[in-house]
Amino acid sequence: MKSNISKRLLSLILCLLSVISMTTIGMTAFAAEETAAQTSLEPTENKYEIVSPVPSGSTIESIEQPARLDSLEGKTIALVGGSFSASVTHAILRDMLEEEFGCKTYYMDEIGKGGTFNPNNQSQQSKDFQQKLKDYGVDAVISGNCGCGICTVKETGNALAAEYIGIPAVVVGAETFIAQIQSTGVSRGVPVVRTAAYPGAFAADETAVQEQKARDILYDQVVTALTTQITQEEIDSLAASTNVAYDHVIFTGSYQRVQEFFEVNEMSDGLPVVPPTKDKVDYYLTFTPYEATDYVCTSYSGELQDVPPANRTITAYQVAVNAIMAGCPAEYMPLCIAITKCFGNGNFYKPLQSTHAWTPYSLISGPIARQLGISYEDGMINEEANKLLGRYISLAMLNLAGYKIKENRMGTFGYMLPFAFAEDEQTCLDIGWDPYHVTKGFSLNDNVVTCGSTITWGNSVTIGTEEPDKAMQLVAWDITEKQQNGLGNTNPRVPRMLWLTADAAQTMAEGYSSKDTFEDALINTARRPLWMRTYAHYWANTGSKIHLNTSFDDHYYALKGGESTENVEADIVGSTTAPPWLSAIVPFDKIDTTQTMDKGATGIVITGGDISKEAQVMPGGDCASYEIELPSEWSSLMRELGYPTLNSCKLSQ
Numbered sequence: 001m002k003s004n005i006s007k008r009l010l011s012l013i014l015c016l017l018s019v020i021s022m023t024t025i026g027m028t029a030f031a032a033e034e035t036a037a038q039t040s041l042e043p044t045e046n047k048y049e050i051v052s053p054v055p056s057g058s059t060i061e062s063i064e065q066p067a068r069l070d071s072l073e074g075k076t077i078a079l080v081g082g083s084f085s086a087s088v089t090h091a092i093l094r095d096m097l098e099e100e101f102g103c104k105t106y107y108m109d110e111i112g113k114g115g116t117f118n119p120n121n122q123s124q125q126s127k128d129f130q131q132k133l134k135d136y137g138v139d140a141v142i143s144g145n146c147g148c149g150i151c152t153v154k155e156t157g158n159a160l161a162a163e164y165i166g167i168p169a170v171v172v173g174a175e176t177f178i179a180q181i182q183s184t185g186v187s188r189g190v191p192v193v194r195t196a197a198y199p200g201a202f203a204a205d206e207t208a209v210q211e212q213k214a215r216d217i218l219y220d221q222v223v224t225a226l227t228t229q230i231t232q233e234e235i236d237s238l239a240a241s242t243n244v245a246y247d248h249v250i251f252t253g254s255y256q257r258v259q260e261f262f263e264v265n266e267m268s269d270g271l272p273v274v275p276p277t278k279d280k281v282d283y284y285l286t287f288t289p290y291e292a293t294d295y296v297c298t299s300y301s302g303e304l305q306d307v308p309p310a311n312r313t314i315t316a317y318q319v320a321v322n323a324i325m326a327g328c329p330a331e332y333m334p335l336c337i338a339i340t341k342c343f344g345n346g347n348f349y350k351p352l353q354s355t356h357a358w359t360p361y362s363l364i365s366g367p368i369a370r371q372l373g374i375s376y377e378d379g380m381i382n383e384e385a386n387k388l389l390g391r392y393i394s395l396a397m398l399n400l401a402g403y404k405i406k407e408n409r410m411g412t413f414g415y416m417l418p419f420a421f422a423e424d425e426q427t428c429l430d431i432g433w434d435p436y437h438v439t440k441g442f443s444l445n446d447n448v449v450t451c452g453s454t455i456t457w458g459n460s461v462t463i464g465t466e467e468p469d470k471a472m473q474l475v476a477w478d479i480t481e482k483q484q485n486g487l488g489n490t491n492p493r494v495p496r497m498l499w500l501t502a503d504a505a506q507t508m509a510e511g512y513s514s515k516d517t518f519e520d521a522l523i524n525t526a527r528r529p530l531w532m533r534t535y536a537h538y539w540a541n542t543g544s545k546i547h548l549n550t551s552f553d554d555h556y557y558a559l560k561g562g563e564s565t566e567n568v569e570a571d572i573v574g575s576t577t578a579p580p581w582l583s584a585i586v587p588f589d590k591i592d593t594t595q596t597m598d599k600g601a602t603g604i605v606i607t608g609g610d611i612s613k614e615a616q617v618m619p620g621g622d623c624a625s626y627e628i629e630l631p632s633e634w635s636s637l638m639r640e641l642g643y644p645t646l647n648s649c650k651l652s653q
Helices: 002-020 036-041 086-101 124-135 149-164 175-187 207-227 232-238 255-264 278-285 316-326 330-342 367-372 384-401 425-431 468-481 502-509 515-525 530-540 552-560 634-640
Strands: 048-051 076-081 104-107 140-146 169-174 194-198 249-253 359-365 419-422 448-454 496-500 527-529 573-576 591-595 602-606 614-619 624-627
Touching: 048 255, 048 278, 076 086, 076 149, 086 104, 086 140, 086 207, 124 149, 140 149, 140 175, 149 169, 149 175, 169 175, 169 207, 175 194, 175 232, 194 207, 249 255, 278 316, 278 330, 316 330, 316 384, 330 359, 330 367, 330 384, 330 448, 330 624, 359 367, 359 384, 384 419, 425 502, 425 602, 468 496, 468 502, 468 515, 468 614, 496 502, 515 602, 527 530, 530 552, 530 591
Parallel strands: 076 104, 076 140, 140 169, 169 194, 359 419, 496 602
Antiparallel strands: 048 249, 359 448, 448 624, 496 614, 527 591, 573 591
16 A cells, blocks of 8 residues: 555656656647656666657737727627527627617627638638728627537637727637637637636526626626736737747657656647657658658648648648657558648538537548558458557647647537548449549549548448338438437538448449439438427527527428528428328328438448448538548558558459
């Protein structure tokens, strides 16, 4: 017992010593030599000189923010946004500002909203919003409410757009989302985003409580935020600098001390990492066509892209560092670079901050998947190659893109680990279907990485029939159950990835000649009774409390009539026969149903082996695909490592 206590005390002392010995390089990096106590526990020759996995800061230079107002007396205030009961809290703030200070106010839709703001790629909506603020003579902006990961970025965007044109702003958010508001500002060039913190969660409070908190708690914070000047201390506390040379040795120590260093400096996802050294990084770079300082994230047209939420430009060097840390072998570098490109694509990254916890994945297509042994068999995501690529995604999110749990990655219940997989492309050809990447415009033997995300895993569906139409109906039924935000309470037509095992795909192919015709059948069949859709949207849409503002019947007919709510596209409603799985319990020839799929939004992939006949519906975000770039020496490098040739892994139609 005493021995265990002594060990714990010693461990604590060592941790404290390592923290104290850090040097300031924009991360709390500490130097260098092992203490006598540490060397008594670990071999002295076990030393690693490690380099940084984090790119050097944001590409967006910080602006000089406008002065806060001396007084709100007679000022023109815009209250904008609209998320999470803003119509309730903003109304209270507006009335109090008008009463106490005689403010002129513009309220929500009177002036519109700017949405997500990025000065390097500003949307037309954001520019139009800025122009309105100028045209209306607005002196200050109040934006809100921030109560989820995605809406926080949008509502903060309104404030950032204002700050960039010299108008002070304040963002209203639930306490849990204050850190995300502030980090969003720092990463977009606004050192200090003033906030008004709402205690608890908006959705947990009745309207009367929301009004009371707006009156008693938010109002004073808003006034103070708009009338108290920003200090250098605030700027220093929020805007950290990480400007170090890309190949600078940031720490020297034993394997265990390296683990502690990465953990303390928030460069690890909590699992052990492989120490990244200069020599190893140099070796990894030989497996790419990139030089160390080459930027890897570019648009499809070749323009340099910075990667949100930290808005960093990412070099091949940092990709190699994170690949090493993840345990990926050097020959995975082309895949890791292609995955990193996806992080700069809005189709992939948009949902990754949501409280609904989208988990990223990567699909590897083409002969390189077979050359490297990326699995599409049963148990695929647990195969070593697949797991290592998933681990790379995890570290890349943290170190390259800047996602941090509870700061700007806000999944309520946390996240599954990212994963990777391949497609059984030979089976695709055998049954007459195109592989996934071919349906997206690539050639059969192109090497492609596709990154997407899923909200939930859920149960797979066992296909217990040889009849293609019945098998399709089972999948369509599952699609109507696998929607966005649980119960489909926002947009019912979300992107999805549909996995079919080889046996399941063969049954479908007996009735559907291509993935395209199969998708059309699913779209026509996967319809949901509008009553169910309305029930979910009415009672489970926590951001707006629709049930407090309108009756259920009125809301039903609003959805039926094509009304769009909360930035969600209008439902596609029609009078149809009941879905086959409900036909025996619906006593009507026709009922109102809503479409749950959009054409082209569902990726169909044959994967999971052939030991079972199953389908897996993965609802989530859109996908981004990039061709994998190989160095000219690829063939000789792979031959030295004992891999089959790339040509031997190609398929023919």
